[in-house]
Amino acid sequence: MYSSEDYKDIEAKIFAGERLTREDGLRLLACRDIAWLGSMADYVRKKKCGDIVYYNVNCHVNLTNICTSKCKFCAFGKDKDAPGAYAMSVEEAVAKVKEAMQDPNLAGLHIVSGLHTDWTFEDYLERLQALHDAFPHLYLKGFTGVEITHFAKISGLTVEEVLLKLKAAGLQAIAGGGAEILSDRVRERLCPNKATAEEWLNVSRTAHRLGIKTNASMLYGHIETMEERIDHLLKLRDLQDETGGIQTFICFPFLPKNTELGEMVEQTSMWDDLRMIAISRLMLDNIRNIKAYWVMLTVPVAQVALGFGANDMDGTIHKETILHDAGATSPTALSEDRIIRIIREAGRIPASCDCNFNIIRMFTEKDQQAQVAQAAQQ
Amino acid sequence: MDKKTIEAARGRAERGERLSLEDALALYEDNDLLFLAACARKMKERKSGKSVFYNVNRHINLTNICTSGCPLCAFQCEEGDKRGFVLETEDIARILEEAKGVRNLGEIHIVSALHPTKDFDYYLNVVKQVRAALPEADIKAFTPVEIVHFSQMTGKSIREVLEILQAAGLSSLPGGGAEILSDRVRREICPKKATTAEWIETIKTAHALGIRTNCTMMYGHIETIEERLQHLITLRDIQDETGGFQAFVSFPFHPANTQLAHLQRVGSWEDMKMMALSRLILDNIDHIKAFWIMLTMPIAQLALGFGADDLDGTIGEEKIIHAAGAKTNTGITRSKLRQLITEAGFVPVERDTFYHPVEDANLPAEKANLDDARSDDAKAGGREGAVQ
Numbered sequence: 001m002y003s004s005e006d007y008k009d010i011e012a013k014i015f016a017g018e019r020l021t022r023e024d025g026l027r028l029l030a031c032r033d034i035a036w037l038g039s040m041a042d043y044v045r046k047k048k049c050g051d052i053v054y055y056n057v058n059c060h061v062n063l064t065n066i067c068t069s070k071c072k073f074c075a076f077g078k079d080k081d082a083p084g085a086y087a088m089s090v091e092e093a094v095a096k097v098k099e100a101m102q103d104p105n106l107a108g109l110h111i112v113s114g115l116h117t118d119w120t121f122e123d124y125l126e127r128l129q130a131l132h133d134a135f136p137h138l139y140l141k142g143f144t145g146v147e148i149t150h151f152a153k154i155s156g157l158t159v160e161e162v163l164l165k166l167k168a169a170g171l172q173a174i175a176g177g178g179a180e181i182l183s184d185r186v187r188e189r190l191c192p193n194k195a196t197a198e199e200w201l202n203v204s205r206t207a208h209r210l211g212i213k214t215n216a217s218m219l220y221g222h223i224e225t226m227e228e229r230i231d232h233l234l235k236l237r238d239l240q241d242e243t244g245g246i247q248t249f250i251c252f253p254f255l256p257k258n259t260e261l262g263e264m265v266e267q268t269s270m271w272d273d274l275r276m277i278a279i280s281r282l283m284l285d286n287i288r289n290i291k292a293y294w295v296m297l298t299v300p301v302a303q304v305a306l307g308f309g310a311n312d313m314d315g316t317i318h319k320e321t322i323l324h325d326a327g328a329t330s331p332t333a334l335s336e337d338r339i340i341r342i343i344r345e346a347g348r349i350p351a352s353c354d355c356n357f358n359i360i361r362m363f364t365e366k367d368q369q370a371q372v373a374q375a376a377q378q
Numbered sequence: 379m380d381k382k383t384i385e386a387a388r389g390r391a392e393r394g395e396r397l398s399l400e401d402a403l404a405l406y407e408d409n410d411l412l413f414l415a416a417c418a419r420k421m422k423e424r425k426s427g428k429s430v431f432y433n434v435n436r437h438i439n440l441t442n443i444c445t446s447g448c449p450l451c452a453f454q455c456e457e458g459d460k461r462g463f464v465l466e467t468e469d470i471a472r473i474l475e476e477a478k479g480v481r482n483l484g485e486i487h488i489v490s491a492l493h494p495t496k497d498f499d500y501y502l503n504v505v506k507q508v509r510a511a512l513p514e515a516d517i518k519a520f521t522p523v524e525i526v527h528f529s530q531m532t533g534k535s536i537r538e539v540l541e542i543l544q545a546a547g548l549s550s551l552p553g554g555g556a557e558i559l560s561d562r563v564r565r566e567i568c569p570k571k572a573t574t575a576e577w578i579e580t581i582k583t584a585h586a587l588g589i590r591t592n593c594t595m596m597y598g599h600i601e602t603i604e605e606r607l608q609h610l611i612t613l614r615d616i617q618d619e620t621g622g623f624q625a626f627v628s629f630p631f632h633p634a635n636t637q638l639a640h641l642q643r644v645g646s647w648e649d650m651k652m653m654a655l656s657r658l659i660l661d662n663i664d665h666i667k668a669f670w671i672m673l674t675m676p677i678a679q680l681a682l683g684f685g686a687d688d689l690d691g692t693i694g695e696e697k698i699i700h701a702a703g704a705k706t707n708t709g710i711t712r713s714k715l716r717q718l719i720t721e722a723g724f725v726p727v728e729r730d731t732f733y734h735p736v737e738d739a740n741l742p743a744e745k746a747n748l749d750d751a752r753s754d755d756a757k758a759g760g761r762e763g764a765v766q
Contacts, residue, residue: 032722032723033723036416038411038412039412042411269676270677270679270680271683299646300676303647307411346411347409
């Protein structure tokens with residue numbers, strides 16, 4: 001095939017379906033031949049997942065931006081008395097979703113919030129329960145390993161008990177955020193007040209044991225080293241070997257604007273973002289789905305990422321706020337039509353799914369032809 | 379399309395052989411983006427090795443008042459419109475004075491509208507004025523559409539017009555206005571300007587006079603895929619005959635503010651696919667340009683992985699595409715361009731209009747480490763501009 005000469009051995013491993021080592025990962029990170037990297041990742045994607053690209057018709061619900069953890073990379077979290085600080089009441093949370101319900105295809109919610117100074121675990125639980133009661137047909141995905149660790153601490157419950165209560169209140173899957181870089185060196189410097197690497201992993205492990213699937217993520221492009229990026233992927237791969245409960249992996253390029261690191265860190269390039277997607281696909285041989293999160297990547301990068309190993313476009317989102325506070329230049333929502341068009345242009349089959357990757361609607365070529373014929377008649 | 383046709387086309391692309399229209403259609407339909415990228419990159423490296431070119435240039439748009447009223451255009455307006463402008467001798471003198479201060483300024487790029495009352499002498503005098511002010515800079519000016527307009531205005535032949543401009547100092551043509559070389563398409567998107575035959579005649583005449591040109595394509599509007607790919611093959615045929623094309627530049631259509639605003643901008647996937655297919659089909663053209671003003675810088679950088687070997691210039695002030703809602707900055711620094719090229723694993727080469735490397739001991743050394751050389755999308759215009 002068409003490989004970089006220096007990478008013949010890695011290419012042979014990929015074609016043979018062999019696991020890549022830490023050393024291989026570091027070499028891939030040094031590779032500038034993006035077309036080769038992409039073609040390797042695309043080969044693996046095709047073999048493992050075929051041509052379906054998943055997306056959600058979803059709505060993000062951020063219950064509060066008041067947060068005790070004050071992570072240096074965050075532009076969303078605020079002190080309680082800061083301008084712009086908010087905390088949704090039960091009614092406000094329900095009202096927000098009611099508004100999003102104007103989209104008849106809305107399938108579910110993504111609920112991620114700050115670690116509120118005064119809220120108890122019951123406060124979060126109450127809102128979750130209310131949303132579940134008000135909209136029983138919507139799937140509920142939410143709460144990161146960081147929030148769940150926080151809930152355990154403030155309630156005196158174990159992580160397992162917290163998870164069981166969330167599950168009983170309607171939660172069907174755990175969000176993948178808060179993993180950042182699973183290195184205590186990095187976390188001590190960037191997010192010392194929240195879950196440690198081990199605590200984050202422990203939430204996922206416990207959830208998997210209880211039959212709750214989770215996502216996993218990585219926030220890169222700040223103070224981490226290349227070794228730490230690869231080690232992060234390996235930690236997730238090890239956990240997945242153990243439990244098999246990770247559904248999708250999400251790469252977040254760090255957006256420095258409006259954060260404490262804004263002055264000292266330059267934003268990653270599209271080049272860097274696409275190679276991270278490709279390398280994630282290649283290293284995470286036991287995680288089925290790789291997400292091109294358009295909010296952070298921007299739509300053009302996310303679309304091209306479908307050629308670099310990604311098979312998941314995230315969702316319509318309704319209105320994204322966390323990353324737009326950090327200067328994200330992408331739109332705050334995408335229409336379902338647009339997501340379908342983006343996926344189709346890449347020659348893939350769009351399929352809307354719930355938070356556990358059960359397909360709700362699939363748009364094959366036949367459906368497309370039928371739609372075109374219908375449009376022509378009108 | 380059947381599997382056998384696709385496989386045969388893939389084989390030819392992989393071996394770098396000449397592609398027929400049928401091959402091109404098969405590769406388009408196959409839609410294997412990263413395969414096309416790998417083949418395109420191989421061809422790029424055969425032509426220009428690890429080099430990626432850029433130049434230090436300055437764009438001057440003389441006027442936006444235009445008689446052609448092309449539905450595809452957001453730049454032009456009619457006389458009397460408050461957006462209208464025309465640069466006069468003193469305006470140009472001011473721009474040239476500013477340009478004198480730009481280190482290694484290699485090229486003045488002049489593209490304008492078909493003004494209803496400005497005569498040929500107006501344009502000719504601009505060339506003379508630039509030549510006098512900047513004797514070292516190459517003057518790349520006037521698309522074939524403008525040349526045809528000059529010919530019609532003056533009653534002179536295309537050849538005479540080109541000879542007069544050449545004598546005044548013009549050294550190359552930018553090659554715009556090709557859009558899609560199909561009269562069916564042109565009737566819809568630009569009915570009043572140069573026809574396919576006129577565009578081709580102008581280019582061939584220029585090449586015969588030793589005036590090198592670029593060639594272009596505007597895609598993603600009302601053309602069919604076959605018309606788009608046939609356009610590339612038409613350009614290849616011309617090049618077989620004359621050898622006068624230096625670079626090919628493709629423009630994704632930006633519908634905002636045009637009469638075709640109901641269309642949607644094609645995605646970045648399509649941009650990269652066309653980049654790679656252009657490289658593969660145009661096997662006799664040396665350079666493929668990723669025109670960052672159109673694509674946004676992040677996508678232009680990515681295009682270097684899809685067969686492009688030229689990032690165009692450190693353009694001073696660009697008006698035409700920004701009128702159509704391009705969200706890119708109107709200029710970029712030399713060091714930023716070099717950094718983007720280095721990050722992509724290539725060697726930045728500053729060039730003149732004719733792709734001769736410019737020697738300059740003062741050019742900044744490149745950061746070898748990728749982590750130190752991260753590009754700054756925010757400063758280079760953001761990425762979201764590319765797809766609306």
